[in-house]
Amino acid sequence: MSEQKSTRSIPSASVYVDTTPFWDAARQGKLVLQFCKDTNQFQHYPRPVSIFTGSRNLEWREVSGRGVVYACTVIRVPGPGLDERLPLSVVTVELDEGVRILGNVVNVEADKVVIGQRVELAWDRLSDDVQYPSFRTV
Amino acid sequence: MSKKRDIVIAGYSETPVVFKSGRSAYDFGGEAFAKLLQSTGVPKSEIDGMAVAAPLSECTNPFFPVYMAEALGLSPKWLNYSGTGGCSATGGVARAASAIRDGQCEVAVVLSADSPSTAWRANYGAYRSEFQDPVGVQGPPATFGLLMSRYHHQYGIKPEALGKIAITQREHTLHNENALAKFKTPLTMDDYMKSRVIADPLRLLDCVMFCDGANAFLVTSEKRSRELGLTKMVHPTAYAEITNLHGDQSCPDITETGFSAVAPLIYKHSGLRAKDIKMFQPYDDFTIAVMMQFEDFGFCERGQGGDFTLGTDLSFKGSLPLNTGGGQISAGQPGLASGGLNLAEAVRQMFGEGGERQVKDASNALVTGIGVIPFARNWGTSAALILEA
Numbered sequence: 001m002s003e004q005k006s007t008r009s010i011p012s013a014s015v016y017v018d019t020t021p022f023w024d025a026a027r028q029g030k031l032v033l034q035f036c037k038d039t040n041q042f043q044h045y046p047r048p049v050s051i052f053t054g055s056r057n058l059e060w061r062e063v064s065g066r067g068v069v070y071a072c073t074v075i076r077v078p079g080p081g082l083d084e085r086l087p088l089s090v091v092t093v094e095l096d097e098g099v100r101i102l103g104n105v106v107n108v109e110a111d112k113v114v115i116g117q118r119v120e121l122a123w124d125r126l127s128d129d130v131q132y133p134s135f136r137t138v
Numbered sequence: 139m140s141k142k143r144d145i146v147i148a149g150y151s152e153t154p155v156v157f158k159s160g161r162s163a164y165d166f167g168g169e170a171f172a173k174l175l176q177s178t179g180v181p182k183s184e185i186d187g188m189a190v191a192a193p194l195s196e197c198t199n200p201f202f203p204v205y206m207a208e209a210l211g212l213s214p215k216w217l218n219y220s221g222t223g224g225c226s227a228t229g230g231v232a233r234a235a236s237a238i239r240d241g242q243c244e245v246a247v248v249l250s251a252d253s254p255s256t257a258w259r260a261n262y263g264a265y266r267s268e269f270q271d272p273v274g275v276q277g278p279p280a281t282f283g284l285l286m287s288r289y290h291h292q293y294g295i296k297p298e299a300l301g302k303i304a305i306t307q308r309e310h311t312l313h314n315e316n317a318l319a320k321f322k323t324p325l326t327m328d329d330y331m332k333s334r335v336i337a338d339p340l341r342l343l344d345c346v347m348f349c350d351g352a353n354a355f356l357v358t359s360e361k362r363s364r365e366l367g368l369t370k371m372v373h374p375t376a377y378a379e380i381t382n383l384h385g386d387q388s389c390p391d392i393t394e395t396g397f398s399a400v401a402p403l404i405y406k407h408s409g410l411r412a413k414d415i416k417m418f419q420p421y422d423d424f425t426i427a428v429m430m431q432f433e434d435f436g437f438c439e440r441g442q443g444g445d446f447t448l449g450t451d452l453s454f455k456g457s458l459p460l461n462t463g464g465g466q467i468s469a470g471q472p473g474l475a476s477g478g479l480n481l482a483e484a485v486r487q488m489f490g491e492g493g494e495r496q497v498k499d500a501s502n503a504l505v506t507g508i509g510v511i512p513f514a515r516n517w518g519t520s521a522a523l524i525l526e527a
Contacts, residue, residue: 011271013268015263015265016265019268042388045268045269045513051388052386070288071288071392072338073280073283073284073286073337073340074337075283075336075337076334077337079276081271081272090273090283090284092392094389100514104273104274111338115291
């Protein structure tokens with residue numbers, strides 16, 4: 001776990017659906033994502049219904065945080081909250097549970113990240129009690 | 139299914155594309171509207187329907203189309219507001235055709251106007267502040283960097299092919315009086331290769347630049363257009379769109395675009411095939427989107443877009459004229475009026491008004507639209523329209 005405190009802005013929870021379980025779990029170093037109980041599949045980002053069935057029979061379940069880089073880029077132009085992070089590695093990670101999540105790879109040079117690389121969960125500490133999921137190569 | 143030829147686009151207009159004009163979408167919309175009335179000679183009183191694109195610069199007003207009708211002094215019996223971005227113009231034509239066939243209106247204007255380089259008032263909201271923006275995916279370049287990386291992984295990208303698209307379109311811009319003045323200089327492959335990488339492997343010269351501008355189209359039945367004394371017209375013979383392809387999957391192949399679902403439909407409805415297409419005016423927010431459309435519309439096989447690009451004369455004199463007005467990448471992207479830019483060029487060419495860049499056989503055209511970048515997927519909406527003489 002990264003002990004370095006970030007200068008990144010802190011996202012507000014539950015802007016469009018109730019995401020407090022995600023942020024509560026993140027505080028404890030756990031990544032939980034929405035799970036459709038009818039079809040036993042994960043989905044991300046969080047939705048108001050299951051994208052598989054349209055029902056609201058959803059729950060939050062912990063995932064391993066392990067997966068593989070599905071797509072990767074390096075952001076080289078400024079944006080809000082990015083200025084001190086450039087060049088920034090941005091990846092789409094396909095988690096072993098069969099769901100994708102956008103993230104940053106934090107432990108290697110941004111242009112060293114490649115598709116197919118195995119990654120695991122890391123945490124970016126945004127404040128004393130807010131953590132944001134990131135990834136590191138394994 | 140027999141081809142429908144009852145509806146026509148009987149007029150088009152376009153404002154110059156300008157950067158930071160200081161003018162509003164209303165003012166640009168008014169300019170395009172006045173030009174449309176002038177070029178067609180149709181009195182304002184004949185217009186009883188309107189389709190309007192949601193603009194980045196005025197989307198804080200949920201009643202924008204009503205305000206626009208008021209600004210133009212129109213009393214439409216049919217009013218359509220589109221939130222599919224670059225698909226709004228082609229989609230507006232298709233929806234107007236349906237409304238006319240259904241008797242809701244007789245003469246519709248499809249109007250797209252936006253000035254985001256003057257006033258950007260959009261906020262996409264939703265999940266973005268929690269799950270996308272903090273990661274650094276704050277605009278289309280990041281998403282297209284991800285998409286290109288995956289395409290490269292699966293099929294390989296030849297940078298010189300994307301460079302050729304940028305160079306060819308820039309060449310066309312030199313003949314386009316409405317194009318952004320800044321882009322009226324030729325590009326070389328050296329310029330392209332030296333262009334700054336902004337979201338690997340995406341270069342600056344792969345991208346559009348947000349500008350201000352507007353365009354408008356007159357849509358009516360062929361019968362009504364002849365009654366109005368109009369002689370120039372094109373027939374929209376096939377239209378299809380799809381939003382959120384594979385929306386019920388968590389891990390779709392992001393190199394598969396919505397056009398893979400749309401292309402078979404427009405070919406079926408028009409009876410045409412890729413080999414029959416006389417000019418291609420695809421939505422071009424990024425060069426890779428053009429290349430992927432070559433594949434999805436069957437001009438070549440999946441993964442062969444680079445070789446096809448390099449092996450085909452895409453100039454307005456060539457075997458497949460591509461974005462003959464320069465497209466958005468080289469004429470400038472008038473915000474979400476963007477989809478009308480490619481459409482206006484197709485209609486202009488088919489009316490025989492291409493001037494220095496006139497395509498020799500302009501008897502049909504394939505025009506497309508792309509709308510919005512979603513979370514870790516391919517683009518949101520894909521729309522395609524076939525126009526025939």
